[in-house]
Amino acid sequence: MRTRILSIAAVLLLAVLAGCATAPSHTRNVCAIFDQRDGWFNNWQRAAERTEREYGVPVPILMATIYAESGFQPRARPPRRKLLGFIPWTRPSSAYGYSQALDGAWDHYQRDTGRWGASRTNFADAIEFIGWYHAQSHERNGIALNDPYNLYLAYYVGWKGYQQGAWRGNAELQRTAQKVASMSALYASQLRNCN
Numbered sequence: 001m002r003t004r005i006l007s008i009a010a011v012l013l014l015a016v017l018a019g020c021a022t023a024p025s026h027t028r029n030v031c032a033i034f035d036q037r038d039g040w041f042n043n044w045q046r047a048a049e050r051t052e053r054e055y056g057v058p059v060p061i062l063m064a065t066i067y068a069e070s071g072f073q074p075r076a077r078p079p080r081r082k083l084l085g086f087i088p089w090t091r092p093s094s095a096y097g098y099s100q101a102l103d104g105a106w107d108h109y110q111r112d113t114g115r116w117g118a119s120r121t122n123f124a125d126a127i128e129f130i131g132w133y134h135a136q137s138h139e140r141n142g143i144a145l146n147d148p149y150n151l152y153l154a155y156y157v158g159w160k161g162y163q164q165g166a167w168r169g170n171a172e173l174q175r176t177a178q179k180v181a182s183m184s185a186l187y188a189s190q191l192r193n194c195n
Helices: 002-020 030-036 044-055 059-070 103-113 123-141 148-163 171-191
Strands: none
Touching (some): 030 044, 030 059, 030 171, 044 059, 044 123, 059 123, 059 148, 148 171
16 A cells, blocks of 8 residues: 555656646746746746846846747757758757757856756756856856847857857847847846736
């Protein structure tokens, strides 16, 4: 009987954890995102606010970066290339998780912060990575912490690529950075009215 109760408890715990690893359903409304993820085990708003306090990057910019990078999908990866047009092949990069952090950038973050157990599929870890990365862009490239457009450009092309202007010839990236800026403004407006 005791074994059966433990088995049922384990199944329930796995179901709860699996539910935490899904994307929120209303990703264009930051209040709805936080409402869906505001619980005892997993509080996204508290994690975002903690990151803002630590790194000085506003919550709307942090959330807009995740919106653009992964659409709040915890295990997002770039699509595989196709060999001969139909055979799934390699991925174009090692980007993974909420933040779509590359392996090298994630390793740098872990070395710099000492957060060796951090995971790209954990929202609190991923949003802290984004805060850290944007703060580094501020220090290295002089980008204002409240400038979502340029913070996103540096996030996408890297600190050296931003410094070298690697984004200038990329109209699609510039459009995406503008979408991040617009989403950040929308999230900021919504946050003022959240309960």
